[in-house]
Amino acid sequence: MDRFSVFAPRLVEKAENFTSGHRACQGCAEALAVRLVMKALGRDTIVAMATGCMEIVSSPLPTTAWMVPWIHVAFENASAVVSGCEAGMKALMRKGKVPEKKITFVAMGGDGATADIGMGQISGVMERGHDMIYICYDNEAYMNTGIQRSSSTPYGASTTTSPAGKYSIGQHTQKKNLPQIAVAHNIPYVATACPSFPFDLMQKVKKASSIQGPAYIHILSVCPTGWRIPIDESIRYGRLAVDTGVFPLYEVVDGSYKMTYKPYRLRPVNDYLKGQGRFRHLTDKETGVIQDRVTKEYEGLLKRCEGR
Amino acid sequence: MAKPMEQIKWQELEPGAVVTEVGSAREYHTGTWRSARPVVDSKGCIRCGVCWLFCPDAAIIRAEDGHFEADLTYCKGCGICARECPTGCITMMAEEEE
Numbered sequence: 001m002d003r004f005s006v007f008a009p010r011l012v013e014k015a016e017n018f019t020s021g022h023r024a025c026q027g028c029a030e031a032l033a034v035r036l037v038m039k040a041l042g043r044d045t046i047v048a049m050a051t052g053c054m055e056i057v058s059s060p061l062p063t064t065a066w067m068v069p070w071i072h073v074a075f076e077n078a079s080a081v082v083s084g085c086e087a088g089m090k091a092l093m094r095k096g097k098v099p100e101k102k103i104t105f106v107a108m109g110g111d112g113a114t115a116d117i118g119m120g121q122i123s124g125v126m127e128r129g130h131d132m133i134y135i136c137y138d139n140e141a142y143m144n145t146g147i148q149r150s151s152s153t154p155y156g157a158s159t160t161t162s163p164a165g166k167y168s169i170g171q172h173t174q175k176k177n178l179p180q181i182a183v184a185h186n187i188p189y190v191a192t193a194c195p196s197f198p199f200d201l202m203q204k205v206k207k208a209s210s211i212q213g214p215a216y217i218h219i220l221s222v223c224p225t226g227w228r229i230p231i232d233e234s235i236r237y238g239r240l241a242v243d244t245g246v247f248p249l250y251e252v253v254d255g256s257y258k259m260t261y262k263p264y265r266l267r268p269v270n271d272y273l274k275g276q277g278r279f280r281h282l283t284d285k286e287t288g289v290i291q292d293r294v295t296k297e298y299e300g301l302l303k304r305c306e307g308r
Numbered sequence: 309m310a311k312p313m314e315q316i317k318w319q320e321l322e323p324g325a326v327v328t329e330v331g332s333a334r335e336y337h338t339g340t341w342r343s344a345r346p347v348v349d350s351k352g353c354i355r356c357g358v359c360w361l362f363c364p365d366a367a368i369i370r371a372e373d374g375h376f377e378a379d380l381t382y383c384k385g386c387g388i389c390a391r392e393c394p395t396g397c398i399t400m401m402a403e404e405e406e
């Protein structure tokens with residue numbers, strides 16, 4: 001008997017819609033995130049992507065790693081362009097100029113594109129209620145241009161524009177909570193995901209695609225280059241982010257919260273921080289501050305999941 | 309099949325630099341980046357597909373006898389498959405200089 005068929009990965013779509021030959025660094029979990037997202041979405045999908053690592057590595061002219069219609073636009077307007085595609089296709093279908101079928105419209109961007117540069121447009125598409133998904137691949141800095149801090153870079157991380165040193169602990173601001181900003185728009189679906197949990201991720205993408213109206217998915221995408229970790233550990237660090245409570249996996253359907261994966265007991269945050277070059281300079285006092293904040297935020301999230 | 313960029317004249321580009329052939333990135337063989345290759349001990353492979361699922365480069369294929377192995381045309385040698393394999397049947401071996 002084909003033993004592959006009794007294990008869970010057999011349930012996963014075999015076709016690759018984000019192909020080999022892309023030029024992401026070795027061990028890039030952001031590229032894995034895109035690969036899994038595209039497996040979940042299938043070919044009846046139209047994607048617009050902001051600039052960033054995934055756009056650059058997948059589309060050096062004259063080649064493309066995409067198997068679906070894909071458009072690269074400016075840094076700030078992937079969401080606005082997809083909202084136009086969605087409205088345009090709706091009109092064409094209504095006029096009978098293209099056959100009626102279900103197409104998923106997806107805008108994608110990095111954390112820089114999402115948390116900083118495209119924020120206004122994303123808010124606009126959510127408010128206008130387009131039937132589309134926005135996916136943020138969060139590797140916690142502007143990686144493609146050489147690890148500059150974004151508003152999604154966590155407290156204490158050393159980047160080239162928030163370098164750690166004698167007078168600085170690195171990033172001194174707190175990570176912007178993008179999923180909560182999406183929730184505040186009262187959209188039907190918001191979720192967090194991580195490719196270290198591939199089934200959870202693909203299920204959320206499928207759900208977002210089936211729900212009518214705007215959906216937002218925030219994917220923690222480990223970047224071995226920018227986080228300064230060994231290239232074979234990007235899956236492991238994604239798992240640690242979830243198991244320590246630094247990046248909880250949850251979804252919010254019509255305003256109600258649900259934890260989709262609940263670690264039996266949270267591991268100490270230091271298990272996640274230690275070993276990452278970007279946090280190497282942190283002292284026990286500073287990791288203590290991070291631990292307290294993670295615990296507090298996780299408890300707040302648990303309360304929301306219990307409807308309190 | 310797309311020509312390499314250096315052989316293309318600007319007149320041959322589609323307006324707006326539209327690329328009309330999907331998945332043509334496959335023409336670029338990222339396997340040349342590799343400094344270590346995953347070697348699968350086929351006797352230890354339980355054919356679970358975990359390596360395949362976690363490979364960022366979709367560079368795991370199935371051999372004729374059904375076990376999994378790396379597609380060396382694209383495998384960049386990151387070692388994720390070796391680290392995530394539940395039976396530990398994948399070893400990373402340094403590539404030798406020719």
Ligand SMILES: Cc1ncc(C[n+]2csc(CCOP(=O)(O)OP(=O)(O)O)c2C)c(N)n1
Pocket residue numbers: 030051052053054075109110111112113114137139141142143144145150
């Ligand atoms: C308006 C504008 N500013 C700056 C750039 C240069 N640039 C290209 S990619 C990039 C970084 C993208 O960071 P992020 O969105 O986090 O994606 P990542 O590369 O980390 O995946 C920058 C600054 C640009 N292309 N356009």
Ligand code: SF4
Pocket residue numbers: 023024025026027028029030031053054057139143144222223224225226
């Ligand atoms: S810099 Fe990071 S996110 Fe960008 S391709 Fe490399 S590993 Fe991936």
Ligand code: SF4
Pocket residue numbers: 348352353354355356357358359360376392393394395396397398
């Ligand atoms: S992860 Fe290991 S055991 Fe599972 S299919 Fe791959 S090589 Fe075989």
Ligand code: SF4
Pocket residue numbers: 027346362363364365366367368378379382383384385386387388389390
């Ligand atoms: S070493 Fe990395 S690129 Fe090569 S097959 Fe394994 S996971 Fe894929």
Ligand SMILES: [Mg+2]
Pocket residue numbers: 110111112137138139140141142143144
């Ligand atoms: Mg980024």
